[in-house]
Amino acid sequence: MAVTFQHIPVMVAEVVAALAPRPGGRYIDATVGGGGHALAVLQAAQPGGRLLGIDADPAALVATADRLAEAGLREHAVLCHGSFADLAVIAGEAGFINVDGVLFDLGVSSYQLDTPERGFSFAADGPLDMRLDPTQGSTAADLVNTLSERELADIIFQYGEEHAARRIARAIVERRRTQLFQRTADLAAVITRVVGERRGRIHPATRTFQALRIAVNRELDRLAAALPQAVHLLAPGGRLAVISFHSLEDRIVKQFMRAEAEGATPRLVINTKKPLMAADDEVATNPRARSAKLRVATRIA
Structure with a gap:
């Protein structure tokens, strides 16, 4: 029996506050998943806001399209199948340059973990697959x-x-x-x-x-390749927000933001000296939010 793509997005309120969507703004969700963050960002960016959603998993794009359609916002989004390692190419072809915000929600979704056929989990037997893009x-x-x-x-x-x-x-x-x-x-x-x-x-x-x-x-290599592309796509004042779920990802994000903020020609100002964590009440209802860390930076001219 097919499993519906279901995923509880973590730290939605914190992400919206971090990106600070404005009416008419243009945003990229580089890991759109089930569309939870995308929907919240698009709602805050109305009237006139637009969003580019990218995901390696075709099932995620179908779920996002349905979710946005139910909210009456499907026409405000462009959804693309691909890897965020190719962010600049995908965004350029979709016309999303000089954007107001880019979001990365790293790791795997609840759907992927809970679907034995995807092979991510040892909790239920399945083929030994583990590809985000099947x-x-x-x-x-x-x-x-x-x-x-x-x-x-x-x-x-x-x-x-x-x-x-x-x-x-x-x-x-x-x-x-x-x-x-x-x-x-x-x-x-x-x-x-x-x-x-x-x-x-x-x-x-x-x-x-x-x-x-x-x-x-190749998650870490692709993340390291994608972050500079995201900064290049941001307009001055645009925000970069990254949610990571383990220390290796967080270390890459932390070191990248620090290098971009402290270099000879800084491109970022760091908004979060320490990463934001999910609130206790969210962790109580969604245990997978326990390890989430959100780092945010702002593009400068």
Whole structure:
């Protein structure tokens, strides 16, 4: 049975306050997801506001189109399938230059995590996929079945910050000699045998699955490529807002904003000396908001 694209956007009020949408403004949501942030921004930008929504997942674009149509705002948005690593090209072709705000909501959606067929989660068995864009690229199965033990260990340690990375990589390589990995539950079982059973809230496969997802989608490389493009697209006074969900993403955003604010020819002023966090009441209703960090900066001439 098909699962409807559902995703609870985090820190919506904080995002709207950060971008400060104005009537007639032009905005880019580079990770439009289910359209929750896009809808709030567009509503605040009326009358006359426009938004470009980009997502690697075609299902997200369908959900956003439906959501905006229900609110009577579909005609105010341009929706494009693609990676935010190509932000400048996509925005240029859509006519979104000198914009008033750019938003990145990083990570994966609730829909992607909760749909076994997408292969992001060990909570329910599914194909070992993990692609944000299911139409192209290598899957997680491709990586675990072909990379060397050292390459796997490096990915799991660097992207998952998993201290048992070498032992996990060794176990993966030993197992695939007799049977290749195809399912999430199968991989999770091998990791659990190496790491041990769950301790506290964190499942033993959590860090390895995160690392593989980042590697499959080249998330950190694409983020580093996209941020300078976003700044270039902003008009003076335009805002850049980025929500990250783990330390590796947040570090890239923090260092980028600092470099753009402190360089010989600064392009940004940082609005958030410390990242904004989700309020306790939001975390209580949406636990996935717990790790969200929002950083904001303003483009200067």
